[in-house]
Amino acid sequence: MIENSYYGQELHGPYEVHDIGDLALEEGGTIRKCRLAYATFGKLDPDGGNAILVPTWYSGTNKIIEQVFIGPGRALDPGKYFIVVVNQIGSGLSSSPHNTPAPAGMGNFPRVRIGDDVRAQHKLVTEKFGLKSLALVVGGSMGAQQTYEWAVRYPEMVKRAAPLAGTAKNTVHDFLFTETLVDAITSDPGFKGGFYASPAEVREGLLRHAKMWAVMGWSTEFFQRNRHKALGFSSLDDFIINFMYTYFAPMDPNDLLCMAWKWQRGDVSRHTGGDLREALRRISAKTFVMPMSSDMFFRPADCEAEWRLIPNAEFRPIETIDGHLALFGADRDALGQIDKHLGDLLASKV
Amino acid sequence: MIENSYYGQELHGPYEVHDIGDLALEEGGTIRKCRLAYATFGKLDPDGGNAILVPTWYSGTNKIIEQVFIGPGRALDPGKYFIVVVNQIGSGLSSSPHNTPAPAGMGNFPRVRIGDDVRAQHKLVTEKFGLKSLALVVGGSMGAQQTYEWAVRYPEMVKRAAPLAGTAKNTVHDFLFTETLVDAITSDPGFKGGFYASPAEVREGLLRHAKMWAVMGWSTEFFQRNRHKALGFSSLDDFIINFMYTYFAPMDPNDLLCMAWKWQRGDVSRHTGGDLREALRRISAKTFVMPMSSDMFFRPADCEAEWRLIPNAEFRPIETIDGHLALFGADRDALGQIDKHLGDLLASKV
Numbered sequence: 001m002i003e004n005s006y007y008g009q010e011l012h013g014p015y016e017v018h019d020i021g022d023l024a025l026e027e028g029g030t031i032r033k034c035r036l037a038y039a040t041f042g043k044l045d046p047d048g049g050n051a052i053l054v055p056t057w058y059s060g061t062n063k064i065i066e067q068v069f070i071g072p073g074r075a076l077d078p079g080k081y082f083i084v085v086v087n088q089i090g091s092g093l094s095s096s097p098h099n100t101p102a103p104a105g106m107g108n109f110p111r112v113r114i115g116d117d118v119r120a121q122h123k124l125v126t127e128k129f130g131l132k133s134l135a136l137v138v139g140g141s142m143g144a145q146q147t148y149e150w151a152v153r154y155p156e157m158v159k160r161a162a163p164l165a166g167t168a169k170n171t172v173h174d175f176l177f178t179e180t181l182v183d184a185i186t187s188d189p190g191f192k193g194g195f196y197a198s199p200a201e202v203r204e205g206l207l208r209h210a211k212m213w214a215v216m217g218w219s220t221e222f223f224q225r226n227r228h229k230a231l232g233f234s235s236l237d238d239f240i241i242n243f244m245y246t247y248f249a250p251m252d253p254n255d256l257l258c259m260a261w262k263w264q265r266g267d268v269s270r271h272t273g274g275d276l277r278e279a280l281r282r283i284s285a286k287t288f289v290m291p292m293s294s295d296m297f298f299r300p301a302d303c304e305a306e307w308r309l310i311p312n313a314e315f316r317p318i319e320t321i322d323g324h325l326a327l328f329g330a331d332r333d334a335l336g337q338i339d340k341h342l343g344d345l346l347a348s349k350v
Numbered sequence: 351m352i353e354n355s356y357y358g359q360e361l362h363g364p365y366e367v368h369d370i371g372d373l374a375l376e377e378g379g380t381i382r383k384c385r386l387a388y389a390t391f392g393k394l395d396p397d398g399g400n401a402i403l404v405p406t407w408y409s410g411t412n413k414i415i416e417q418v419f420i421g422p423g424r425a426l427d428p429g430k431y432f433i434v435v436v437n438q439i440g441s442g443l444s445s446s447p448h449n450t451p452a453p454a455g456m457g458n459f460p461r462v463r464i465g466d467d468v469r470a471q472h473k474l475v476t477e478k479f480g481l482k483s484l485a486l487v488v489g490g491s492m493g494a495q496q497t498y499e500w501a502v503r504y505p506e507m508v509k510r511a512a513p514l515a516g517t518a519k520n521t522v523h524d525f526l527f528t529e530t531l532v533d534a535i536t537s538d539p540g541f542k543g544g545f546y547a548s549p550a551e552v553r554e555g556l557l558r559h560a561k562m563w564a565v566m567g568w569s570t571e572f573f574q575r576n577r578h579k580a581l582g583f584s585s586l587d588d589f590i591i592n593f594m595y596t597y598f599a600p601m602d603p604n605d606l607l608c609m610a611w612k613w614q615r616g617d618v619s620r621h622t623g624g625d626l627r628e629a630l631r632r633i634s635a636k637t638f639v640m641p642m643s644s645d646m647f648f649r650p651a652d653c654e655a656e657w658r659l660i661p662n663a664e665f666r667p668i669e670t671i672d673g674h675l676a677l678f679g680a681d682r683d684a685l686g687q688i689d690k691h692l693g694d695l696l697a698s699k700v
Binding site: 174177189205221299 | 521527534537561565569571578590647651
């Protein structure tokens with residue numbers, strides 16, 4: 001356990017924390033008194049039909065989901081829907097390496113899979129909120145991985161699904177990219193096998209990790225058209241230090257690694273002995289597959305190939321030069337496209 | 351200076367070494383008794399009209415150029431042309447950090463630019479071979495950067511130019527990618543500011559560097575279609591260790607960094623006060639711009655934008671899923687396309 005003021009109500013609140021009890025993990029470990037941090041927006045209809053679940057992405061929390069996607073007049077409108085944003089395990093707000101007491105925390109935190117998150121979230125929404133169905137599950141990147149897992153694991157419950165910039169089964173190439181992110185952190189001598197005294201001791205690793213995110217997270221066009229300058233940074237160095245590194249520097253390295261391990265291994269075909277076609281056939285949700293056109297690791301072509309295997313799905317790519325990190329919401333036009341598609345999806349009969 | 355048996359006649363020969371004398375560098379340093387290693391194929395015509403120059407890419411030497419591009423019946427046919435393959439400064443065969451005596455070697459080796467290479471090569475081909483013109487300058491990646499530099503700096507001498515998988519002015523995004531490669535090496539505690547006793551002391555950094563090359567060097571499709579397995583590797587791990595790492599592990603870290611620094615800053619617009627349009631207008635060579643369709647860092651779109659600024663040029667992209675590393679020649683179809691285009695170019699009247 002390590003004090004880290006980054007993960008708190010001040011920066012990410014308001015959020016609530018619910019203890020779902022002990023969570024036995026697919027890889028064999030157990031998270032004792034597993035806590036899920038979540039934020040809700042809007043009110044649940046008496047018939048329970050207006051609930052939307054949004055799982056979080058790598059390094060993100062409920063706060064950025066709120067800022068980028070939720071609001072009056074948006075597709076995710078709290079005036080119409082009861083929206084639950086759940087922080088994934090390892091996010092730093094829910095049970096995570098840095099906030100788990102010794103000896104189970106830090107470098108000893110057990111391996112977690114996307115399926116563990118989704119089972120934990122299922123407990124939360126059924127036991128805490130009594131939900132019997134979800135009008136929509138939507139998430140970006142690792143949130144898309146969780147969205148697919150929801151739709152395959154609990155098809156009777158998920159009415160609509162919108163995996164945004166993510167896949168149902170991670171690619172070899174994306175696995176490898178994520179491995180280089182992991183290496184950037186673990187290779188820092190200050191990492192000490194996960195038993196550092198503060199993230200500052202891993203600052204060089206976190207800086208390398210931030211730079212590698214800058215390479216793969218945006219796109220060539222993003223920099224070529226000086227989008228980094230348009231966002232208020234005077235040079236590439238300024239952008240790297242004062243945006244990318246500033247973003248990641250306060251985060252807990254073990255927390256990031258917990259999420260990265262899950263991300264690498266996201267794969268709904270674990271339900272069907274490795275048969276992705278069979279797994280995706282289980283989805284009954286009306287599904288919109290929504291990649292970012294310039295994404296360098298959750299590539300549109302890979303998302304499109306999965307879309308073809310989903311029974312009731314539409315392929316709705318988002319045109320943007322912001323790459324994967326269009327999820328950050330800096331491209332207003334991309335947000336408009338996302339709202340349009342999510343609006344269409346929510347309006348569709350199921 | 352450091353003993354490294356990787357850089358020798360056994361693996362890369364036969365090649366010759368020519369001393370061009372002291373080379374004053376654009377950044378202010380001097381390489382004393384600068385040596386260029388080169389290999390020649392074929393015979394020079396009496397009129398000197400059949401000379402082709404091929405500069406090398408990052409980590410490559412004359413040997414891979416020979417293996418991938420030169421041979422009877424190929425576009426670069428030694429039966430028709432006098433082909434000079436010149437190893438760039440920092441390649442490990444020409445003057446490089448590892449083979450330069452103390453105190454000027456290792457971490458003290460001076461900064462070199464693409465322009466320095468091209469001036470050195472100009473001395474070689476004019477003084478050693480008495481060449482007055484080059485029927486073709488062709489190179490891939492950093493070889494393309496040198497090709498552009500040749501065509502802009504010595505337009506009267508370069509009759510045809512074929513920059514393959516490279517740009518005239520490096521992009522911000524590619525600069526950043528290369529920076530992460532540099533970081534992978536320099537962050538290894540064994541690197542010791544460039545004064546390690548052997549590359550083996552930097553093995554962890556070189557492994558990270560190899561993995562990052564695997565992410566950006568090939569393409570998502572390459573792995574998705576199991577090209578790494580088709581090349582004889584049983585898994586991703588096997589491919590990383592026994593191909594990518596095996597390739598880079600014996601190389602000298604300072605040599606790689608010398609080349610990386612040049613690569614990051616390749617820019618013919620240094621001749622024209624930053625005006626790329628004006629610089630490319632100086633090219634009189636008939637030019638074929640030949641990107642790899644799936645290249646993740648020398649992107650076709652960036653090459654195409656430069657092609658539009660060159661007076662007498664054609665855009666001839668190579669369709670391949672091998673990404674940038676189609677240069678390695680594993681995609682035979684891509685090689686066929688390259689030969690076709692180079693054949694057309696060599697047949698064109700200038």
